[in-house]
Amino acid sequence: MTNQIPNPNAKFDLEERTSRFGEAVIDFSHSIPYSPINKPLISQIVRSGTSIGANYMEADCAESKKDFRHKIAICKKESKETCHWLRMIAKANPAQTKECRILWQEAREFTLIFSSIINSPKK
Numbered sequence: 868m869t870n871q872i873p874n875p876n877a878k879f880d881l882e883e884r885t886s887r888f889g890e891a892v893i894d895f896s897h898s899i900p901y902s903p904i905n906k907p908l909i910s911q912i913v914r915s916g917t918s919i920g921a922n923y924m925e926a927d928c929a930e931s932k933k934d935f936r937h938k939i940a941i942c943k944k945e946s947k948e949t950c951h952w953l954r955m956i957a958k959a960n961p962a963q964t965k966e967c968r969i970l971w972q973e974a975r976e977f978t979l980i981f982s983s984i985i986n987s988p989k990k
Contacts, residue, residue, distance in 0.1 A: 881923055881980070882920070882923060882924065882927065885919045885920035885923045885942075885977065886920045888916065888919060888920065888970075888973055888974070888977070889916055889917035889919065889920045889921075891970060891973075892912060892913060892916030892917060892949070892970065893913060893916075893917065895912075895963075895966055895970060896909045896912060896913050898963070898966070899956060899960060899963060900960065902959075904959050905956070905959060905960065908952060908955055908956050908959060909956075911948075911952045912949065912952040912953065912956060915945045915948040915949040915952060916945075916949045916952075916970075916974070918941075918945040919942055919945045919946055919949065919974075919977055922938055922939075922941045922942045922945060923938075923939075923942050925938045926938030926939050926942065932989065936984075936985060939981050939984050939985055940981070940985055942977065942981045943977075943978055943981035943982055943985065946974050946975075946977040946978040946981060947974075947978050949970075949974040950971055950974045950975055950978070953967045953970055953971045953974065954967070954971070957971075
């Protein structure tokens with residue numbers, strides 16, 4: 868939640884980081900002007916951007932290593948999808964490009980983090 872004391876380790880706490888990202892996506896979606904083009908883009912970005920954290924929470928409670936890797940793979944997929952929708956929003960709304968780039972960078976970092984988790988040696 869945004870009214871809580873900031874966690875100095877949030878950059879390394881994926882649960883907190885993905886939750887904050889979802890919150891940022893929701894806040895950002897409120898700033899996008901409503902139009903027939905933006906309506907589906909807003910819906911998609913909110914779905915994929917908030918899904919990253921939800922799926923990470925599921926991975927954290929996975930029932931097996933296989934289940935964990937599968938859920939992390941979904942996190943990676945949602946991160947990549949979020950990058951796509953941010954690109955489309957930037958195209959449709961040039962005034963939003965700066966905000967899209969900031970969110971895109973975080974989604975890209977999630978993609979790299981989840982790729983690294985997936986590709987780590989199985990234990």
